[in-house]
Each structure stands twice: as structure tokens, then as C-alpha cells.
Amino acid sequence: MKILIATDTYPQQLNGVSRVLDKTYRELKKRGHEVRILSADDCTAFPWPGYQEVKIAVFPGRRVARIVDDFSPDAIHIMTEGPVGWAVRGYCKQRGLRFTTSWLSRLSEYVSIRYKIPVSWLHNLLLRFHQSAAQTMVTTDGMASEAKIMGITRVCYWRRGVELEKFRPVQTTIFEDLPRPIMLNVGRVAIEKSLDRFLSIDLPGTKVIVGDGPQLNALKRKFPAAVYLGVREGEKLTECYSGADVFVFPSLTDTFGLVNLEALACGLPVAAYPVTGPKDIIGNAPVGVLHEDLKVAIKRALLLNGEDCIAHARTFTWDVATEDFISSLVPARMEQPAAVEF
Missing domain, CATH: 3.40.50.2000 (Glycogen Phosphorylase B;)
Known part of the structure; x- marks a missing residue:
């Protein structure tokens, strides 16, 4: 498949969402899929106040439309609820395309804590965002329950893996001079x-x-x-x-x-x-x-x-996690039924 993944955090930020996407991208490529990451790097952007390493796209709609048109994806996944995510959502709704989203962080709580915006307002925005999707991917049973309580009804699972070849016990003296534990x-x-x-x-x-x-x-x-x-x-x-x-x-x-x-x-x-x-x-x-x-x-x-x-x-394992992702995607364009002659 040709898969387009839209995100507001990749690859500028070292966080869990970006690391998951990086690993998923590599796993999808290994399986023969053509993947296009559409991020704030593709648009005019400025640093987020207080998070200088994170870029926020400015009026990305036209640029997003050109990129999606040129790539002509078979499946579209929106990974984050920032300006790039909203722009791709708007593009899909204007053209009658189906897409999936993922709810991977409590963005509404984070914004509320930092900027003192009522969390109920932000929850309403998130509900509007995700309810437009054919499916919303979550990582765990706990998040599935929270999504349904919020009103997000079409929920599926995108589990997580760990890179066992990278993270394993090694001999080290890194903390030998520090008091234990x-x-x-x-x-x-x-x-x-x-x-x-x-x-x-x-x-x-x-x-x-x-x-x-x-x-x-x-x-x-x-x-x-x-x-x-x-x-x-x-x-x-x-x-x-x-x-x-x-x-x-x-x-x-x-x-x-x-x-x-x-x-x-x-x-x-x-x-x-x-x-x-x-x-x-x-x-x-x-x-x-x-x-x-x-x-x-x-x-x-x-x-x-x-x-x-x-x-x-x-x-x-990342094999299971990647298969979760692939199986949860939906065709961007519904197949037209064959004409019936009478």
C-alpha cells in the first residue's frame, strides 16, 4: 500500500510518539509498503512556546493538500491532533476520503495544565476530531475505556513493542561511584x-x-x-x-x-x-x-x-504492533460498485 501518516511531532522531538512512528515507519518499509510521513517539517512552522524543539505548522492547509494530492495514498492515518492533523482531516472531509486517527496522548490535559484552558473545551475538540475518523487507534484497554467514555465510539487497538535487540541487559559501570540504590x-x-x-x-x-x-x-x-x-x-x-x-x-x-x-x-x-x-x-x-x-x-x-x-x-513485539496498525487502516477511497446493466 501507499500509506500517508500525518503527525505534528515527527521527527523534531524525542518522545514516545515520535519513537513509535519511527519504528513503525521502518517496519512498514520492510514489509514493502510505500510510506510518506507528512509533518510540520513540510510546512512553514515556528517553535512552540516553551518547547523550542517542537515546530508548529502555520496555516498548513494548501501545502498539505499538494502533498496528499501528489502522493495519492491508499490509506491515510492522522497520528496527532495538532495543526497538521487538523489540516489533513479537513482535506479528507472536503474530498470525501476515509482516514484513521490515533489517540496516543492526553493532549487536552497537557494543554490545560500549561495554558489554563478548561479541559472540557479541549475534550470537545478531541471528540470532534476523532469522531470524523473511520477508526481511532488506542494502545491499551484503559485508553479504549476512556475513549468510549469521552464519546469516541469507533475504537481499535494499536499495541506497542520494544526493540529487544537494542534494549537488553549490558555490563556497565556508569553509576559505580553513586550511592545505591x-x-x-x-x-x-x-x-x-x-x-x-x-x-x-x-x-x-x-x-x-x-x-x-x-x-x-x-x-x-x-x-x-x-x-x-x-x-x-x-x-x-x-x-x-x-x-x-x-x-x-x-x-x-x-x-x-x-x-x-x-x-x-x-x-x-x-x-x-x-x-x-x-x-x-x-x-x-x-x-x-x-x-x-x-x-x-x-x-x-x-x-x-x-x-x-x-x-x-x-x-x-513490534511485529504484532505493526500488524495491528496495518489491519486497522481503511481504504481512503471507497470502491465504486460496478454498474449494473438491465
Whole structure:
């Protein structure tokens, strides 16, 4: 197939959505599909205030129309609800084309937290956006339930995988000079990640933050005892996971949390709140502890077995995730019924 995927975050930002799309793109190409990523990079764009590495497309409608016309896709998927996503949605509705969407983040909550916009207004926009789609892809049972409560009725699954060839236990001395246990967090350093909940916990050992983002300097000033390593990729990131003792995921709003899978694949147990995302990844497996008191979750997770974590992570494969995506796509153009002669 010729598949067009529209996104507002790829490839400028190091986040879960972009990493999922990058891996899916490569898996689709391996299967022989022709894929066109339509992003803010294809349009006139400016940096998002407070997120300088993220570009926001400005009036992308005409440019989007030319790109889609030239590519003439068999299937269209809109991955994000930003200006590019809305422009592609508008294009499809004007031309009577069918498309799918994905609901992969709580964008309405994030915008509400940062800009003090009533979340109910944003939920209404999201409902309008996704209800126009033939199907909306979600990652977990928890998100499927939330989507239906919001009023998004045509829901299907696009599960997640982990790159087991990349994320696996390795020998490392990266944290050998730091007091144990090493409590690690990896991801965007932003207010919606609730990192202050983690960093304010009084426990012996060392808290390590891997990542960058708009809240980084504020956290450094408020919690100077923590270790801030900035962005780590490739083998350096794998060493961080492998060298730590517990992975702490304090977010209350993430819809999945791909970093949890990466940690588990490296043999690192997870401590998190019992919310959508961690609940769906961990379930009843002895690979993490979910508790309303994050301090309790950390202390209990430190007792878990790394081999169980690795085995659990291996049940999440990109083959399955990519097949989910392909099977959930719909033909952009409905086949016209053959004329019947009388």
C-alpha cells in the first residue's frame, strides 16, 4: 500500500510518539509498503512556546493538500491532533476520503495544565476530531475505556513493542561511584511528567534523570541532589537502564509510557502509580509495583527479579504492533460498485 501518516511531532522531538512512528515507519518499509510521513517539517512552522524543539505548522492547509494530492495514498492515518492533523482531516472531509486517527496522548490535559484552558473545551475538540475518523487507534484497554467514555465510539487497538535487540541487559559501570540504590527516570522533563513527585521522595540512594525539557532548569534548582544526565540515546541509554536498580515513572497522564517497556527489557523493575499506562503494561506480572504512595512502590519494586522483567518485556513485539496498525487502516477511497446493466 501507499500509506500517508500525518503527525505534528515527527521527527523534531524525542518522545514516545515520535519513537513509535519511527519504528513503525521502518517496519512498514520492510514489509514493502510505500510510506510518506507528512509533518510540520513540510510546512512553514515556528517553535512552540516553551518547547523550542517542537515546530508548529502555520496555516498548513494548501501545502498539505499538494502533498496528499501528489502522493495519492491508499490509506491515510492522522497520528496527532495538532495543526497538521487538523489540516489533513479537513482535506479528507472536503474530498470525501476515509482516514484513521490515533489517540496516543492526553493532549487536552497537557494543554490545560500549561495554558489554563478548561479541559472540557479541549475534550470537545478531541471528540470532534476523532469522531470524523473511520477508526481511532488506542494502545491499551484503559485508553479504549476512556475513549468510549469521552464519546469516541469507533475504537481499535494499536499495541506497542520494544526493540529487544537494542534494549537488553549490558555490563556497565556508569553509576559505580553513586550511592545505591539508583532510582532512574527517562523521558521528557516537563511539568506533565510529575517529576517533582519523584524527586521530593525521601529515600537513601541516588535519583537520576535522563532527558531534557522545559522544566529541567527549575528541577535542578529545586532538587540539586539529583543527577541530571541530559539526553542519552543508543547504547548509552541502554547502559543507564542496565546500571540502575529501579525505574520510577511518576506520570499520572501518560497513556502508555514506552520507557517502561525499555526498562523492563533491560531487567529493571518499575515503580509507578496505578494509572492507565503502567497498569496496562505491568498488569499482574511480578515486574513492577503500582501504589498510590510512590515511595512504597519504589521500596517494593527494588525486591523484584530482573529476569522476570526481561521475560515480560519479550511479550511486547513490534511485529504484532505493526500488524495491528496495518489491519486497522481503511481504504481512503471507497470502491465504486460496478454498474449494473438491465
